[in-house]
Amino acid sequence: MTPSPSLLTSLPRATRLGRRVLEIEAAAVSALIDRLGDDFEAAVALVLQCRGRVIVCGIGKSGHIARKCAATLASTGTPAYFVHAAEAAHGDLGMITADDVVIAISNSGASAELLTMVPQVKRRGAKLIAITGNPASPLALEADIHLDAGVAEEACPLNLAPTASTTAELALSDALAVALLDARGFDADDFARSHPGGSLGRRLLTHVKDVMRPLERVPTVATDAALSATLLTMTQGGMGMAVAVDAAGSPVGIFTDGDLRRTFERGIDVRTAQLAEVINRNPRRISPDALAVEAAEIMERLRISQLLVVADDGVLVGALNTHDLMLARVI
Secondary structure, eight states, X not given: OOXXXXXXXXXXXXXXXXXXXXXXXXXXXXXXXXXXXXXXXXXXXXXXXXXXXXXXXXXXXXXXXXXXHHHHHHHTTOOEEEEXXXXXXXXXXXXXXXXXXXXXXXXXXXXXXXXXXXXXXXXXXXXXXXXXXXXXXXXXXXXXXXXXXXXXXXSSTTSOSSSHHHHHHHHHHHHHHHHHHHHXXXXXXXXXXXXXXXXXXXXXXXXXXXHSEEGGGSOEEETTOBHHHHHHHHHHHTSSEEEEEOTTSOEXXXXXXXXXXXXXXXXXXXXXXXXXXXXXXXXXXXOTTSBHHHHHHHHHHHTOSEEEEEOTTSOEEEEEXXXXXXXXXXX
């Protein structure tokens, strides 16, 4: 459908309004900084001491923030799950035990569905953290700990649609999750174990030995090989290189496509030359137990396309090139 001329003339106004929205939401998040203090530290301590699970509740737009908060907590070392406030009154309250901590998110702090949960949460002996935009709200007053996510105004021109308020809730819940991550000593390996199916897991948990070409697929030649024979081995190997190995199986040098170009530039006759005349005797190496991302970093930094994989005893066990890392989706 072709936009009408009147709609097209309103586009500059749309840009101005979009910028204003971002300014309001940025200010809302910035205002949270000075509010973090004793209550925030108490909330972190309460969750760290939790022997059960963290249950995050909300409804409406705040419910979407609550669901994301639970997912972030769970993926960063704090066992958590989301309970919809409306469903809680119809049986899902049975998920909550005395060992749990409940995080209730509501901008008004007066959502009927959340307030209905409060007596049951208290009766079970669970602790309650409220994230609201009103410290004087019923939910804030009944909570064991209240975190103030109040905003001066919504980004909506009508000051009605939850916009800046949900952004503030999201930012505050992220701050809580990251503080807990740090307190638990949650590291990159822990994160990868929580994300084994994604690119983060592949990058953090894939080792060189998982993606390298094993020795039997690496084009190798003897140290006294003729250059012409080396070129034939390179062509058959499909790695853009050949590795010269000694009798013990240790690499003593490498000859690559780049070395071949430099050989021509030097005017050397490849039909009669010996490999020893042109070989690079300082090939880059990596351990099979190193992370594949380390191999990628070395290759990018040094602007090389191949790496030899050498065991602790100095024996060549494999090799890899940038294509291998791309196939493994490490880069």
